[in-house]
Amino acid sequence: MRDFNEEELERYSRHILLQDVGIEGQEKICAAKVLVIGAGGLGSPIAYYLAAAGVGTIGIADGDVVDVSNLQRQIIHTTAEVGAPKVESAKRKMLAINPGVTVDTYRMMLDASNILEVVAPYDFVIDGTDNFAAKFLVNDACVLAGKPFSHGGILRFTGQTMTVRPRESACYACVFDRPPPAGVVPTCASAGVLGAVAGMLGAIQAAEALKFITGAGEPLYDALLSFDARTMDFRKTRLARAPGCRVCGDAGIVSLQDYEPAACDLKPAG
Amino acid sequence: MKLIVNGDDKTFAEEKLSVAALLKLQSVEYADMVSVQLNEGFVRRPDYDATFLKEGDTVNFLYFMGGGR
Numbered sequence: 001m002r003d004f005n006e007e008e009l010e011r012y013s014r015h016i017l018l019q020d021v022g023i024e025g026q027e028k029i030c031a032a033k034v035l036v037i038g039a040g041g042l043g044s045p046i047a048y049y050l051a052a053a054g055v056g057t058i059g060i061a062d063g064d065v066v067d068v069s070n071l072q073r074q075i076i077h078t079t080a081e082v083g084a085p086k087v088e089s090a091k092r093k094m095l096a097i098n099p100g101v102t103v104d105t106y107r108m109m110l111d112a113s114n115i116l117e118v119v120a121p122y123d124f125v126i127d128g129t130d131n132f133a134a135k136f137l138v139n140d141a142c143v144l145a146g147k148p149f150s151h152g153g154i155l156r157f158t159g160q161t162m163t164v165r166p167r168e169s170a171c172y173a174c175v176f177d178r179p180p181p182a183g184v185v186p187t188c189a190s191a192g193v194l195g196a197v198a199g200m201l202g203a204i205q206a207a208e209a210l211k212f213i214t215g216a217g218e219p220l221y222d223a224l225l226s227f228d229a230r231t232m233d234f235r236k237t238r239l240a241r242a243p244g245c246r247v248c249g250d251a252g253i254v255s256l257q258d259y260e261p262a263a264c265d266l267k268p269a270g
Numbered sequence: 271m272k273l274i275v276n277g278d279d280k281t282f283a284e285e286k287l288s289v290a291a292l293l294k295l296q297s298v299e300y301a302d303m304v305s306v307q308l309n310e311g312f313v314r315r316p317d318y319d320a321t322f323l324k325e326g327d328t329v330n331f332l333y334f335m336g337g338g339r
């Protein structure tokens with residue numbers, strides 16, 4: 001139990017007022033450790049909301065520096081920070097919003113050799129990566145480490161997310177099995193993405209993390225939420241664990257391997 | 271044949287319809303762009319041609335989305 005001071009009671013009052021959160025829920029938030037992988041389109045709103053919510057320890061992993069083409073959607077970075085490491089830029093904004101949180105930065109691209117060590121101290125992991133090799137690696141690492149996590153993917157005007165409790169609910173590989181062949185599925189870099197779509201999905205993922213921490217509501221376990229911002233149609237597809245899942249099934253993986261990074265261009269029609 | 275495809279009721283003239291044929295009818299550009307959920311389970315890519323749909327089946331095409339940064 002922690003004693004909130006006056007400032008904290010004020011700061012978190014709108015959480016504390018929520019019947020499903022309350023003082024106990026806010027205490028859990030302040031004691032929680034959440035890792036955000038990717039400080040980009042999804043990672044920006046996620047990092048902002050987790051810091052604002054008072055998540056006690058927030059890890060943020062990204063090996064990149066801010067590029068001017070990021071600024072259309074990666075709202076935690078500013079024009080003046082072009083060229084700066086993304087994790088440092090993100091940390092500055094997070095601490096500016098809430099000096100009461102601890103931000104641990106990992107200025108590296110995670111791979112099979114280092115990801116288990118990075119996820120180990122955290123209660124919950126959020127995928128904000130931008131390619132299938134990384135998304136499957138995050139899934140595999142979280143399944144192996146038994147870490148609950150939020151998967152997120154965006155493209156053009158669409159987004160999708162699911163929350164995974166390893167070996168209890170469907171994992172990313174139960175649904176998508178393995179990365180699509182290189183070049184078949186376009187990336188944001190080749191096909192574009194509406195900046196606000198990243199914000200929509202990132203906010204949903206942040207909400208999932210806070211629901212997981214506080215126990216409020218029902219996380220998106222065994223469900224894939226997808227939306228299309230052109231029509232604002234939201235759809236929840238019910239899922240179940242695949243008994244023969246390559247990753248979390250009975251004969252699932254016992255160690256990590258890196259996936260082939262996919263090519264970035266859409267196959268020409270025909 | 272009546273199917274529920276991505277939540278919508280659809281009627282198809284075809285008597286016999288494989289997953290691969292349905293993907294074409296539904297204008298999925300490349301079969302590899304989606305994961306196919308048939309009722310509770312998933313059909314993996316090598317089985318698209320040999321898996322045939324039954325009246326009333328629920329089929330979901332779940333698109334791969336790899337973006338995020």
